[in-house]
Amino acid sequence: MRAMPMPDVSEIDLAGVMHAFADPSRLAIVAALAHMPEQSCDDLGSLAGLMSMAKSTRSHHMRVLREAGVTAARYEGTRKIIWLRREDLDSRFPGLLDAVLAGVDAEAELV
């Protein structure tokens, strides 16, 4: 099985999480996971803004999110199932994830 390093809750650092959120593609992934948890990487690829992205690039973004402590994953057959580490993020940085998700929605509504 491939390695999937993921920081412990206590190791999640703010600047790292901010960096993970500092990219439109990753924000879109996070927002999608908020509305439909437990997605496969492949399903996430058919999002607006990510359709034209190479799968190696998508894989890169998934790694950034996971290493920052934003997401977790498990393998199911050939698929990799991704979800948000909601409780971990909420316990470490209360309100942060909700505020970011609300921010994504707020921006989407302006279009």
Next chain:
Amino acid sequence: MRAMPMPDVSEIDLAGVMHAFADPSRLAIVAALAHMPEQSCDDLGSLAGLMSMAKSTRSHHMRVLREAGVTAARYEGTRKIIWLRREDLDSRFPGLLDAVLAGVDAEAELV
């Protein structure tokens, strides 16, 4: 007078703000501004973690924060006074700034 471009509230974008927060030095500046508003750039330079920074580098960080819409500034004599755009950020991304500031405190307390 030197130019100080600053985005309108409606132009503040989430990824940009996240990027502005994605640096320990800038997070330290933001946290300092939260506790002691209306600082001069020079005063902010005597923060832990910023003491050894060249003033050109500090100036760079100030610009990133301002262009992201996080801070505003005015000149007072030879000094430049900086403050957080609290209301603007709160109206555009409710709860975000507070969550980030709480996060900085939470990390500081772990030391």
Next chain:
DNA sequence: CGGATAGTTCGATCGTTGTCGAACCTTCCA
């Protein structure tokens, strides 16, 4: 077995960013 599906890894490219020192610009004050 062999092909299809789902992801990862690698190397390359190219733009961005953090950092510095030096030079410069503004404003104040002696």
Next chain:
DNA sequence: TGGAAGGTTCGACAACGATCGAACTATCCG
């Protein structure tokens, strides 16, 4: 008038990051 103080701008440099295609791995299914 001439420093001094506070910031900005510039050029350089190294590190990082987003992106791609190609090659690779792992799993399932016919």
